[in-house]
Amino acid sequence: xxxxxxxxxxxxxxxxxxxxxxxxxxxxxxxxxxxxxxxxxxxxxxxxxxxxxxxxxxxxxxxxxxxxxxxxxxxxxxxxxxxxxxxxxxxxxxxxxxxxxxxxxxxxxxxxxxxxxxxxxxxxxxxxxxxxxxxxxxxxxxxxxxxxxxxxxxxxxxxxxxxxxxxxxxxxxxxxxxxxxxxxxxxxxxxxxxxxxxxxxxxxxxxxxxxxxxxxxxxxxxxxxxxxxxxxxxxxxxx
Amino acid sequence: xxxxxxxxxxxxxxxxxxxxxxxxxxxxxxxxxxxxxxxxxxxxxxxxxxxxxxxxxxxxxxxxxxxxxxxxxxxxxxxxxxxxxxxxxxxxxxxxxxxxxxxxxxxxxxxxxxxxxxxxxxxxxxxxxxxxxxxxxxxxxxxxxxxxxxxxxxxxxxxxxxxxxxxxxxxxxxxxxxxxxxxxxxxxxxxxxxxxxxxxxxxxxxxxxxxxxxxxxxxxxxxxxxxxxxxxxxxxxxxxxxxxxxxxxxxxxxxxxxxxxxxxxxxxxxxxxxxxxxxxxxxxxxxxxxxxxxxxxxxxxxxxxxxxxxxxxxxxxxxxxxxxxxxxxxxxxxxxxxxxxxxxxxxxxxxxxxxxxxxxx
Ligand code: SF4
Ligand code: SF4
Numbered sequence: 001x002x003x004x005x006x007x008x009x010x011x012x013x014x015x016x017x018x019x020x021x022x023x024x025x026x027x028x029x030x031x032x033x034x035x036x037x038x039x040x041x042x043x044x045x046x047x048x049x050x051x052x053x054x055x056x057x058x059x060x061x062x063x064x065x066x067x068x069x070x071x072x073x074x075x076x077x078x079x080x081x082x083x084x085x086x087x088x089x090x091x092x093x094x095x096x097x098x099x100x101x102x103x104x105x106x107x108x109x110x111x112x113x114x115x116x117x118x119x120x121x122x123x124x125x126x127x128x129x130x131x132x133x134x135x136x137x138x139x140x141x142x143x144x145x146x147x148x149x150x151x152x153x154x155x156x157x158x159x160x161x162x163x164x165x166x167x168x169x170x171x172x173x174x175x176x177x178x179x180x181x182x183x184x185x186x187x188x189x190x191x192x193x194x195x196x197x198x199x200x201x202x203x204x205x206x207x208x209x210x211x212x213x214x215x216x217x218x219x220x221x222x223x224x225x226x227x228x229x230x231x232x233x234x235x236x237x238x239x
Numbered sequence: 240x241x242x243x244x245x246x247x248x249x250x251x252x253x254x255x256x257x258x259x260x261x262x263x264x265x266x267x268x269x270x271x272x273x274x275x276x277x278x279x280x281x282x283x284x285x286x287x288x289x290x291x292x293x294x295x296x297x298x299x300x301x302x303x304x305x306x307x308x309x310x311x312x313x314x315x316x317x318x319x320x321x322x323x324x325x326x327x328x329x330x331x332x333x334x335x336x337x338x339x340x341x342x343x344x345x346x347x348x349x350x351x352x353x354x355x356x357x358x359x360x361x362x363x364x365x366x367x368x369x370x371x372x373x374x375x376x377x378x379x380x381x382x383x384x385x386x387x388x389x390x391x392x393x394x395x396x397x398x399x400x401x402x403x404x405x406x407x408x409x410x411x412x413x414x415x416x417x418x419x420x421x422x423x424x425x426x427x428x429x430x431x432x433x434x435x436x437x438x439x440x441x442x443x444x445x446x447x448x449x450x451x452x453x454x455x456x457x458x459x460x461x462x463x464x465x466x467x468x469x470x471x472x473x474x475x476x477x478x479x480x481x482x483x484x485x486x487x488x489x490x491x492x493x494x495x496x497x498x499x500x501x502x503x504x505x506x507x508x509x510x511x512x513x514x515x516x517x518x519x520x521x522x523x524x525x526x527x528x529x530x531x532x533x534x535x536x537x538x539x540x541x542x543x544x545x546x547x548x549x550x551x552x553x554x555x556x557x558x559x560x561x562x563x564x565x566x567x568x569x570x571x572x573x574x575x576x577x578x579x580x581x582x583x584x585x586x587x588x589x590x591x592x593x594x595x596x597x598x599x600x
Contacts, residue, residue: 012591029448040581042588051588065561066554068313069519082453085357086513089520093313096546096554099565100587101580110353110520120452162575163568175594184590185568186539186578 004143008117008128009156010052011174014138015039017050021130021139028118028129030082036104036115037130037139052138054130055080055102055115056160057170063094063103063114071112078170079119083112099162099184117171153177160184258306266299277385278406290383293500300507305515312560314519316553321522324529335528343524348517360443367436368466375429379499427477430470437467462510468498526550539573540582551577 022035042049061080064072071087072094074080083094090110094103103114118128122141131141140147147156156172159181166181173182273291277283283291308314330336346352351369355362381387381404389412392399398414402422412419421428441463444450454460472495479488505511530547537544555574558565565575578586 012588013595028452030452038581038584040584040588042585042592049588049592051584051591053584053587062558062561062563065563066313066557068311068317069516070308070311070314086510087516089517089523091317091523091526092546092550093554093557095580096551096576097558098580099575099583101583103580108353109357110347111357116453162565164564164566165575173591175591176596179594182587182590182594184575184587186572186575186586 004145006122006127006141006143007147007156008054008131008171009140009142009147009174010054010171011138011140011151011154012051013174014136015050015052016136016138017041017048018135020133020135021052021054024129024133025115030120031113034104034106034113036102036113038101052130052134053100053102054128054139054171055117056100056167057117058099059168059170062167063098066093066097068093075119077119077123079117079122080114081116081119082114085111088112099160099165099167147172147174155179157181255303255307255310258303258310261306262299262302265302266295269298270295273384273386276405277388280385282388282403282406283385284382284388287383289496289500290379290503293503294380294383297503297506300504301512301515304507304512308516312557313554316557317519317522320549320553321519321525324522324525327529330525330529339524339528340521343521347520347524358443358447360439364436364439364443367432368440369436371429371432371436371470372466374432375426378425378429424477426473430474433466433470434474437463437470458510462505465498465502465505469495469502472498536577538579538582539577540585541579543579543581545579 017039019039021037022039025035025037026033038053039050042051057078057080069087069089071083088111090105090107092105094112095105103112105112122128127141131139151174154174155177157175158169158172160167161181161183309318325336354365387404390401392401392411400412401408402410402412444454476491476495479486479491530549534548535544536546536548536551554576
């Protein structure tokens, strides 16, 4: 019998902004010291809400299609990989095109790197790094059945709408039962200051006053960093 | 018979015919250059004909793949922009354009300091392989195309060789001496660069955790093995004729020839194609230089400058050609790709709050 298929679920409402995922991700040797997961403050002027973002592994990846160097490949499991080192020319197209704001460009090494769902781990039956350290299960890796059992009030969907563009993803996002797609709209941006005082305008003012916060860890971790990978067998199930 | 016809039709359907046309034209030019350059095949070395065929076939495949690659909307855009910016009059003030090009070629193609920052060991290995391969190509191609050939020169007082290039005698080389040793042992020198290079890279591939996590056999090891087999068999050939009186020479020569042919035919398909693709990075330098003093694209959410305006505009067009429609919901205002990555993530979190009706359970 083959192993049950495990999926990656994001539950934004559970994020408490602890940045454990960021720290866990930074430990990977393929991008040592640089996290591929982002945790953003959604509206820092008014609330403590934070949101994690990993690559959603789009079924039709905008990043790969907009890459002039053909450097981004999807594998047979639907995982969209970091750019191929010999090909990537660090042009930033993918970074600007990705609807989820995922790819990270390093000018230093002239390469785009991004979350690849720890495919070296997942292909060996392990969980992605971030999901092993997330204390709330905002980032969760497990079977569909498990998820349904653990979160009866939510359901997983993988359909997003950006304006007119519909994007389906390999990863799942948890939403209430009456929602079938996440609609990302930005109409308020059109109204500018004359429209209702809403998030975008508030944010804009906030950022203008306080500068853009930078949640990314810039300092590379020391080379001799101790191995701190959690032992898979001792891992707690987060309910 | 019918199956064969169907298969053929299938493959014909898979081919990109305009690129077949481009590749055929360019390959025809190469063949013409071989015929003319070798003075109607007069200087053509018949013993090397296998190599020549492989070179021509590989050239066709490289031209074809390059041509297909250029039809992809983002690549086409970059290609056109690159050339346009390169020749843009504004960039020719104080000869800025050639200077940008000079710097980009030096840093990105010659010195490759970005590889050094990935890892010094990787850089050393890559440099050795790259330099060794370029040297070997620079010797092999003119020889197998009959563009360079050697004739016996004087016998008295010293033996000399006459070097002719495209059929013109350009130099008379004394047979003894360091320079002619170098000329006749260029390929040996090349293998003494490629072999240690392959060793360094192989070692890294086996020991470095970041590398072992993501590598694949066919993509990462196969080219190294091919390079090793070619260089090592070439080296054995030299040992055989120089020190062992031609021991096993014929078999070795055949083996070497087949390995080279395999490498040549692999060139257009695998990892090594980056040799041809990489110069596209020069276009990026032009993009940056040409937009350095222009107003950048600013994120309507965070207000941060996150890209050259030219790039977000170009990308908008490219996304349209790719049948994506990320334009603003009511058609006015910024498209989704004109929002910065962080701005997008913030609006996504917000969209999720809306989906939850701002009530978290
Ligand atoms: S989320 Fe972004 S980076 Fe990930 S596959 Fe989709 S377009 Fe690419
Ligand atoms: S930065 Fe690299 S991976 Fe991204 S689009 Fe440009 S070449 Fe492709």
